[in-house]
Structure formats: C-alpha cells, structure tokens
Amino acid sequence: MDNLFKKTLWIIGNVIFILILIFSLTIGFFFIKSKINGEAPNIGGNKMYVVLTGSMVPVFEPGSIVIAREIKADQIVPNDIVAFKDPRDTSKLITHRVVQVNQNNGSLSFVTKGDANDSEDPFVVPADNLTGKVNYWVPYAGYILQFSKSSTGIKLFLIIIPGSLFILGQLLKIIKILKEEKRRKQEVKNKGIMS
CATH class of the missing domain: 1.10.287 (Helix Hairpins)
Incomplete structure (x- = not known):
C-alpha cells in the first residue's frame, strides 16, 4: 500500500x-x-488587459487583469463591461460599463461610465472603438503580466x-x-x- x-x-x-x-x-x-x-496578449480570441486605474472599483481593482472577448457591437447591451479605445486618444484603452446604447442612422455608439466615477464618460464611444466585452477578471494578476513583458x-x-x-x-x-x-x-x- x-x-x-x-x-x-x-x-x-x-x-x-x-x-x-x-x-x-x-x-x-x-x-x-x-x-x-x-x-494585448490574445489567447483563443480573449485579449488580456491590465487595469491601471480605480475607475471600476469595487468590480475590479487596479492591477487586475481583465479578459475581453471580441463581440459584435450590436450584441452589447446596457450593463455590459467593455474594453474600448478612447475616442479622444485611440492609443489609450479604457474598460468601463455601458450605461446606454445609441443607434443613429444604422450606426451604434455607447455611453459608458466607470462604476467608481460620479458621472458618465465625457464622450460617446463609436462601435468601431470596441475591442471586446469583459467576461472575466483576475485580481492583481496584472502586476505579473506587466512584469512578464x-x-x-x-x-x-x-x-x-x-x-x-x-x-x-x-x-x-x-x-x-x-x-x-x-x-x-x-x-x-x-x-x-x-x-
């Protein structure tokens, strides 16, 4: 035995x-x-991003990794958390919650807000700026991701x-x-x- x-x-x-x-x-x-x-690292269609700010506290903290999957813009609904390129500076990536979906002449755009922020973002996000819908996140693992680069x-x-x-x-x-x-x-x- x-x-x-x-x-x-x-x-x-x-x-x-x-x-x-x-x-x-x-x-x-x-x-x-x-x-x-x-x-961003992409494994099986899932992109990993490191959260740098506290705008989505308490959902996820700075230093967390969010995992976003590409999704068609017309599948996004209010309350989804999305990753998108900042319309004012497309080199900057933001991860916020969708509070409103707008449809004008067949094109979609989104009003977003960080959960910890007092007000909505001061811009509308065009559908082309979406990089994915956040499905998962891993607290503080972003520090490892940043170090690994x-x-x-x-x-x-x-x-x-x-x-x-x-x-x-x-x-x-x-x-x-x-x-x-x-x-x-x-x-x-x-x-x-x-x-």
Whole structure:
C-alpha cells in the first residue's frame, strides 16, 4: 500500500510538473508575441488587459487583469463591461460599463461610465472603438503580466521557471533512484544476514 501511495504521488508530481511547464511556455509565447506585435496578449480570441486605474472599483481593482472577448457591437447591451479605445486618444484603452446604447442612422455608439466615477464618460464611444466585452477578471494578476513583458520577466517565464522545473523534476527522479538503490542494498544485506 505504501508503494502504491508513493507511486501515485510521483505520478501526480510529474503531471503537475508537465502542466506547469506547458503553462509557462504557452504564457511566455503569447507574452513575447504580444510584445513583438505591440498588442494585448490574445489567447483563443480573449485579449488580456491590465487595469491601471480605480475607475471600476469595487468590480475590479487596479492591477487586475481583465479578459475581453471580441463581440459584435450590436450584441452589447446596457450593463455590459467593455474594453474600448478612447475616442479622444485611440492609443489609450479604457474598460468601463455601458450605461446606454445609441443607434443613429444604422450606426451604434455607447455611453459608458466607470462604476467608481460620479458621472458618465465625457464622450460617446463609436462601435468601431470596441475591442471586446469583459467576461472575466483576475485580481492583481496584472502586476505579473506587466512584469512578464519586461526583459527580466521574459527571462523568468521562458528560461528560469521552466529550467527550474526541469531541474527539480530531474532531482526528484535521482532521489527516487537513490532511494530504490538503498532499498535494494538493504534487501541484499538482510538476505545475507539471514543465510
């Protein structure tokens, strides 16, 4: 029973090691790709953005990651949280709640507001400025995302973490082999004493 438990733990450890390694390499790939392209990391049509201000507190805090999925503008309804390019400066991205949907001559626009703000945004968001509807957010994970875009972060996610996990896995295998060898020597010694 003891060997079965140890073997199960060893298998679980290896599976966890492989999953962490795959996760690290995948995330690292998408972060490097996003840095090269100058765009937000995009995994399976979901873009990740880091929240920089407190305009949506208490829904999400600064430093959170919001995950926005591309969606057709005509599917947006009031109360949806959307990510969009600021109409005054399209290099700036904002994530606010839609409070009103306007339709004029077949074109859509949106009135938005940050939950923590006292008033609506001082502009109307054209449908073309939408980058996605926010479906999920992860508190404070944005700090990790920002760090991962730095040269130190890239080294950490692509080299140090996977390398450390690989070395740890190899050390665990060596320890297992040494313990097995010690057990075998003890069995041989015990057999010698008995005869």
